[in-house]
Amino acid sequence: MERTLSSDLVFERSNEQSKAALPLRLLANLMLWQRRIASRHQLARLDSRLLADAGISEAQRYEELSKPFWR
Template sequence: MERTLSSGLVFDNNTESKASAPLRVVSTLLLWQRRITSRRQLARLDARLLADAGISESQRYQELSKPFWR
């Protein structure tokens, strides 16, 4: 499940500047929104669809229990 929720954006700590701060804020907000959307979709899956995706009920519960920032 984590691989579907990870962000593709990578930041290099050596090149941080004041100009990149707004970009980091926006990318963080977008990541949180993707997590919220993904978890809502996961919550709506029935047992058959979970089995098709290879996700157990306990894995689903574990993912749905996380706050949006994790």
């Protein structure tokens, strides 16, 4: 007799794994958003000379600073 797993059993296992991974994904997103906020604050403080040294135009800076933190 051949043993097989039912699709319900596999679904429950993957659902449990998803629930366990949810706090980690949430934490990773929060950390990413914080890094974006910090880097955009730093970008906003750069003067035109430093922007030119980094190869960033004023238009590129404005485009980056106008994005919401989740993008």
